[in-house]
Amino acid sequence: MYALRDKEMIFVFTGPHGAGRKTVAEMSGSTLGIKQVISYTTRPPKATEVDGQDYHFISPGQFAKAQAEGEFIEVSTVNDHLYGIKSKDIEEMFQRSGSIYLILNHSGAETLKNLYGDHVVQIFIYAERETLKQRMKESGDSEEVASKYLSDFEKELAYRDRCDHVFENVDLAHTVFDLTKTLDKYLNRNLLELD
Ligand SMILES: Nc1nc2c(ncn2[C@@H]2O[C@H](COP(=O)(O)OP(=O)(O)O)[C@@H](O)[C@H]2O)c(=O)[nH]1
Numbered sequence: 400m401y402a403l404r405d406k407e408m409i410f411v412f413t414g415p416h417g418a419g420r421k422t423v424a425e426m427s428g429s430t431l432g433i434k435q436v437i438s439y440t441t442r443p444p445k446a447t448e449v450d451g452q453d454y455h456f457i458s459p460g461q462f463a464k465a466q467a468e469g470e471f472i473e474v475s476t477v478n479d480h481l482y483g484i485k486s487k488d489i490e491e492m493f494q495r496s497g498s499i500y501l502i503l504n505h506s507g508a509e510t511l512k513n514l515y516g517d518h519v520v521q522i523f524i525y526a527e528r529e530t531l532k533q534r535m536k537e538s539g540d541s542e543e544v545a546s547k548y549l550s551d552f553e554k555e556l557a558y559r560d561r562c563d564h565v566f567e568n569v570d571l572a573h574t575v576f577d578l579t580k581t582l583d584k585y586l587n588r589n590l591l592e593l594d
């Protein structure tokens with residue numbers, strides 16, 4: 400496992416699917432120069448997704464091989480598909496960026512917290528169930544797809560109390576503003592500690 404240096408922070412965005420974790424993490428991340436560690440998955444790409452950018456899309460066979468060779472620091476199954484993060488990607492990303500972020504479900508967030516302790520800041524992004532339903536409908540998801548995603552809603556929501564910061568993502572600009580200020584405090588705290 401990669402041993403983190405004092406100033407290196409891992410921001411984990413978690414919360415229910417569709418809450419806007421990816422959207423707000425990308426916006427704050429690009430403002431602050433923090434890079435994302437991209438997960439590997441056996442789920443097929445959606446029409447708008449790009450391999451290596453949204454996920455590394457791999458076959459179940461490739462996933463099993465990497466898993467058998469101990470490449471993953473964490474693996475989770477969501478809706479019958481496998482997801483995982485590779486240790487080497489965390490290490491490589493730290494070489495490019497002083498701090499990193501990931502977007503994970505509650506089990507991935509918990510695993511990273513257990514592994515990296517105080518270096519991990521858990522950020523919970525959520526919106527009300529009805530809001531998520533409405534957003535999925537507007538983005539063209541069928542009732543069936545939306546209800547599949549919402550089936551994990553309560554389980555993900557229950558993780559909220561374990562997180563360091565909680566943001567209800569209603570107005571996007573507002574969330575990103577508050578989030579960026581919060582992350583910046585951690586980054587500046589590290590700079591001060593280096594003095
Ligand atoms: N534990 C874990 N969760 C992940 C990983 N990669 C993605 N996830 C989360 O697992 C869920 C996957 O759902 P998916 O339907 O693919 O949603 P999407 O990626 O948000 O479009 C989301 O909550 C992701 O944030 C990973 O490597 N480990």
Ligand SMILES: Nc1ncnc2c1ncn2[C@@H]1O[C@H](COP(=O)(O)OP(=O)(O)O)[C@@H](O)[C@H]1O
Pocket residue numbers: 415416417418419420421422423502534538568569570571572
């Ligand atoms: N505050 C917001 N108001 C309305 N729509 C939003 C807001 N934040 C995100 N979205 C939209 O909601 C959808 C889900 O966002 P995404 O970032 O993919 O969620 P997650 O990563 O949590 O699954 C996207 O279409 C995104 O543009």
